[in-house]
Amino acid sequence: MSVTITTHPNIALIKYWGKRNEQLFLPTKSSLSVGLEALTTTTTIDISSTETDEITINGQRPSQAHTQPILDFLKITGINNRPPLAITTTNSFPTAAGLASSASGFAALALGLNHFFSLNLSPHELSALARRGSGSACRSLFGGFVVWHRGHRPDGSDSFAEQLLPASHWPTFRIIVAIVAQEPKKISSRTAMQNSVTTSPIYEKWVEASESRLDRMHRAILDKNFELVGQLAEQDCIGMHKTMHTSQPPVNFLLPATANIMQQVTDLRTKLGIPCYFTIDAGPNVKILCQEHDDAIIMEHLRKMPQIIQCIVSSIAGHPYIT
Numbered sequence: 001m002s003v004t005i006t007t008h009p010n011i012a013l014i015k016y017w018g019k020r021n022e023q024l025f026l027p028t029k030s031s032l033s034v035g036l037e038a039l040t041t042t043t044t045i046d047i048s049s050t051e052t053d054e055i056t057i058n059g060q061r062p063s064q065a066h067t068q069p070i071l072d073f074l075k076i077t078g079i080n081n082r083p084p085l086a087i088t089t090t091n092s093f094p095t096a097a098g099l100a101s102s103a104s105g106f107a108a109l110a111l112g113l114n115h116f117f118s119l120n121l122s123p124h125e126l127s128a129l130a131r132r133g134s135g136s137a138c139r140s141l142f143g144g145f146v147v148w149h150r151g152h153r154p155d156g157s158d159s160f161a162e163q164l165l166p167a168s169h170w171p172t173f174r175i176i177v178a179i180v181a182q183e184p185k186k187i188s189s190r191t192a193m194q195n196s197v198t199t200s201p202i203y204e205k206w207v208e209a210s211e212s213r214l215d216r217m218h219r220a221i222l223d224k225n226f227e228l229v230g231q232l233a234e235q236d237c238i239g240m241h242k243t244m245h246t247s248q249p250p251v252n253f254l255l256p257a258t259a260n261i262m263q264q265v266t267d268l269r270t271k272l273g274i275p276c277y278f279t280i281d282a283g284p285n286v287k288i289l290c291q292e293h294d295d296a297i298i299m300e301h302l303r304k305m306p307q308i309i310q311c312i313v314s315s316i317a318g319h320p321y322i323t
């Protein structure tokens with residue numbers, strides 16, 4: 001019988017950017033994220049009617065470049081003598097454009113394979129599996145506010161994700177996703193982050209500052225101190241992008257439209273007194289943090305920006321689910 005899993009991409013308020021062990025996908029620092037309820041990845045796993053694994057993403061057979069990471073992931077699971085699988089994934093949002101489709105995708109695959117083959121993996125084991133598809137995928141295994149602990153052991157056994165607080169802790173928290181480009185990125189986050197780790201002169205400093213921000217972020221979330229959450233998220237995002245801009249060769253995911261939205265968010269906050277903050281991942285799209293009572297006015301201003309293709313308002317995601 002087939003298994004269908006629905007997961008959500010997650011947005012880091014405190015970023016993961018760099019590995020200390022590239023084989024095991026062990027991060028240089030801990031990170032903290034929220035899932036996006038309005039964005040979903042739905043993955044169905046079934047036995048293939050052909051003799052090879054068949055992968056379909058958004059109704060199409062993807063290129064070798066897109067299927068290979070999934071085939072590699074199937075090997076990592078170590079499931080022996082398995083039948084060829086038909087894996088069908090549909091994203092409700094642009095794939096590989098900095099909206100964390102790999103996070104929700106590999107989380108869905110890890111959860112789906114666990115269920116389909118009755119692997120009975122523990123939450124820690126599921127984290128270890130999902131993160132080897134894409135580091136941030138381990139954070140999409142849970143709903144609400146999620147932390148991925150860096151861990152210290154060389155074998156990675158203490159590097160895992162867990163829920164800090166459920167989405168119900170802060171039902172009025174909103175994330176507006178402003179899409180300015182839908183094309184897949186030119187450089188993978190995997191390559192770009194190791195470039196920062198190995199060549200940016202400010203990388204170590206960012207890691208240190210970001211680790212200390214994570215503790216303050218946790219407290220600010222517990223206190224529902226929105227301004228502090230927003231300030232810390234912006235600082236962390238800006239710091240991460242600075243490590244890219246100062247790496248060799250420099251990496252820049254931001255477009256002029258991205259910078260315009262960052263400025264608009266700052267203006268809404270400083271000139272109109274609307275509490276809103278931005279965060280951006282490895283792509284040009286912007287996520288705006290705000291609260292429910294302000295989302296309509298912020299959307300009104302964003303709609304006036306012709307560079308924005310689409311805006312999606314989301315609350316914090318609940319747990320992934322199996323149908």
Ligand code: PMV
Pocket residue numbers: 010011012014015016017031100102103134135136137189190280281282
């Ligand atoms: O999980 P990856 O390899 O796609 O890297 C994600 C990196 C960022 O999205 C930029 C930050 C994060 O913590 O999600």
